């Protein structure tokens with residue numbers, strides 16, 4: 001069936017699509033705009049609440065609360081509520097990396113039992129409501145089970161991406177003061193076993209972690225500390241598979257997720273129970289148009305917000321099947337991802353532009369060899385999906401049948417805020433579409449005036465703030481106020497993205513306006529990479545900028561000044577790249593290190609990264625009057641051979 005057709009350069013849902021889509025009438029936008037609070041209140045009734053709210057929305061800028069006084073549990077909504085009519089339905093499919101290993105599937109009932117067993121075990125370990133539990137696990141079922149088990153007992157999970165280095169893990173555990181960590185012995189990545197436990201052992205040093213729960217996944221040899229370590233299996237095997245869900249207040253903390261900001265240290269973004277649940281539930285349902293038989297493959301790792309909201313919570317809240325994959329999409333053969341779509345009859349495929357560009361550039365256009373008959377809808381997230389990649393994705397994966405929802409959101413927003421709806425459209429290559437019903441997004445100029453159509457400005461969100469928007473930064477109120485609520489005052493949420501609207505009001509995202517770069521969709525702070533570089537004994541200072549890359553969207557490039565006695569060499573360049581890889585993650589490794597004498601700075605000593613970027617991109621440098629050392633520019637150009 002064809003779900004989308006082209007009209008006047010835009011793409012619209014076909015009649016057939018409109019017929020099956022949950023939302024196909026535009027009036028929903030108008031209704032929601034007229035009374036967004038009422039809109040969210042009505043939608044929130046689709047969630048099971050143990051106790052109804054007393055007040056829907058309260059705002060004391062820049063603080064706000066949703067469903068005040070309401071009590072619920074997200075794990076109850078993901079599991080228990082489906083036991084009546086979906087007990088034997090597949091909730092989760094896991095595709096391991098090794099081809100010889102069989103996939104595993106869990107019905108809703110099986111998942112329910114696994115979650116309850118772990119929840120009981122966690123309680124027995126002494127974990128209570130409000131305690132922070134670190135989850136440092138690969139893409140295996142136990143990761144999702146751990147998240148839900150924490151949520152069930154009211155413990156606050158903080159998932160740390162398994163490819164993060166021990167040092168990155170340590171910082172996050174230190175900031176969140178987690179006393180418990182759930183990890184694994186190892187996992188498969190491109191045919192190799194990664195010893196995750198070793199990283200965990202290293203990472204928990206100088207933290208408050210008292211107990212480490214270890215999932216046996218790869219069977220690799222690991223070191224063991226009898227006082228701290230306990231096998232997941234031993235811990236859970238004799239536990240009851242019934243555990244009463246904790247009644248959580250709507251505004252109780254659900255999880256902390258660290259993300260990169262402008263400064264060198266990661267920020268612990270806070271999400272609460274009620275608002276997050278409602279937004280994750282509804283945005284997934286309407287944007288991916290979830291139907292009973294859907295199999296969603298959201299390729300995001302659980303370590304990112306997309307993995308939280310659309311790999312784990314939203315599909316389960318909606319009672320559909322979610323697929324997770326342990327390995328790399330191009331291993332052992334470049335078409336592994338395509339095989340997975342066919343093998344598991346995926347109907348909705350949600351991935352990042354970097355992956356799309358990678359698929360596109362594979363030898364012989366692999367996608368052409370597949371029919372992808374089961375696919376109905378495609379999604380994209382994390383960075384700009386440029387027009388050419390959009391068209392390739394549409395043609396080769398969607399076979400010109402499937403709409404593409406390009407979804408804009410952030411770790412901070414908890415759920416999608418801008419995207420076309422599949423039963424309404426329009427879908428326009430390069431554009432993310434319209435704000436979700438009930439969401440007020442605008443584009444403002446530097447003075448705070450609305451930008452006219454076509455004019456680029458800053459993307460902001462206006463009150464009432466979406467239910468899933470962050471409630472704070474863990475233990476750093478100052479940063480919360482500064483980052484989001486200072487640019488336009490405390491009644492306007494500043495996203496740090498530049499954007500513009502077309503003549504139909506469709507939004508196009510231009511990119512970040514702060515010192516955050518998006519490398520293969522991963523969010524990195526230039527400051528964090530600089531800190532890593534500066535820790536090398538030979539480095540005086542460094543400045544990192546993102547430069548365009550064909551596949552990854554952007555890659556980091558570093559300018560470094562050296563102490564006397566340290567000579568420029570390939571070896572030193574390698575050492576510096578390694579330090580970043582070790583301190584953060586291989587993703588953050590600079591593509592190139594450029595050794596220079598002097599960094600361009602303002603009179604107050606701030607490094608002018610934007611000037612460096614412009615030099616690299618051979619753009620006009622613009623106003624340089626604030627520059628304290630203009631002579632640095634010529635020298636840099638010389639080093640670069642410009």
Ligand code: WT7
Pocket residue numbers: 259305306380381382383384385406407408409410411412432495496497509511512518521522523
């Ligand atoms: C930043 C947030 C939330 C999902 C994963 C990323 C960029 C996100 C899009 C999109 C263009 C996008 C923005 C945003 N971004 N989605 N569809 N088109 N850019 O979450 O790591 O918190 O990054 O990703 O720059 O601010 P994140």
